[in-house]
Amino acid sequence: MKDAWIPYATRAVPRYTSYPTAADFTPETGVAAAMAWSAATRADEAISAYLHIPFCDKLCWYCGCATSVPNGYRRVAEYVGLLLKEVSLRGRAMGPHGGIGHLHFGGGSPNILNPNDFLELMDALQRHFGLRTGAEIAVELDPRTMKPGQVPTFARAGVNRVSLGVQTLAEDVQHAINRIQPRDMVVALIEDLRGAGIDAVNMDLMYGLPYQTTQHVVEAARFAAEMGAARVSVFGYAHVPWFAKHQRAIDENALAGLHERFTQARVAAMTLEGAGYVAIGLDHYARADDTLAIAAREGRLHRNFQGYTDDPCETLIGMGATAISQFREGFSQNLKDRKAWGEAVTAGHLPAERGIALTPDDRLRARALETLMCRLEVDAAEICAEMDVPDDRLDGALDAARELERVGLCHVSGTVVTVPEEARIMLRTVAQCFDARSPAAAPQRHAKAV
């Protein structure tokens, strides 16, 4: 990493899985907006759905997700009962639409659900929304806590993509993050999944974990390639103990410094690309025959709350506590407090708590940001033309990008901003030039750039 990048690398920047980001949501945009926007879908449009399962059998100390360890399955079962109510409420609130084209179960660990509960949720989604033929049905899995009979249940329910949390194979690192997961356990699960016909297996890896070395990162990336992972995401550990209290269990002295983190991210990229993977945006890698790599080649890549996707949908219905929905008109987030969320759905109300209605300026910047985050390049004038606004509307962003050009984080040629390969990891910093709401993010609202 160039020394001139250090001040930027230590700056807090959003992940830009949406624009505006969740930090800009306000309570003024609540239930009424969620109702109106849900009803405004188009009869021929495919929609997407996300179900949040906020439970895990064990807590990993690096985790930044909205999850907790339940005291027995009774709490999970209660949550499923409430989630079924929300599926029904959301289904009834929708205008005409063409059914679910992409369905994602995330968390937490969705495999904490008993097979019958999972099937009941799938059945409710089919009844209240309808699943399109060939829909992508994806589930995040924790290999350590799979239950007997779960893989065949997923296959029977039509699950056709899974994401395995692998993170690292190094034992001492696994101990330091409270996630003991032998390599053989992951291999056996992948064999089971493939045996059941679920071939699209994604893997999540991490760098910057306590005691993690560059060699550990290379080993994990090689493993992902050897196992033929369809997609691999490589996230940097974000140490934000003021936000995620359990991260206090992580020894800060065992964390890699900035240069080492940068090197770890680079070796992961080099290992995966050396094995034939295509680099996608900030932190994803896809096998050349995977739909994500094909979408990238064809300029159809998108970015949403699940990261990079080939899903072009404009309506994503998030269900469960904290889940975020995306509409053409804006974003709407469910109540974060699980009790309040449950009370709302029991009372028959959409459990929306906060959100934001998009302004024309938000749409323009969102388009520019998504283009840059997906392609590492954006032509500001082209975006202005596409959105039918004067071509100087993003001049401020170009000025900000020229500042970053001085240290080599991007190139600006006319109205085109390009992020060079060596600065891919700093992509969010360049994207922030297009962000009018959080141009210099408050230090504790987001994680650092590297």
Ligand code: SF4
């Ligand atoms: S399994 Fe995933 S969601 Fe659960 S605590 Fe670990 S990292 Fe967080």
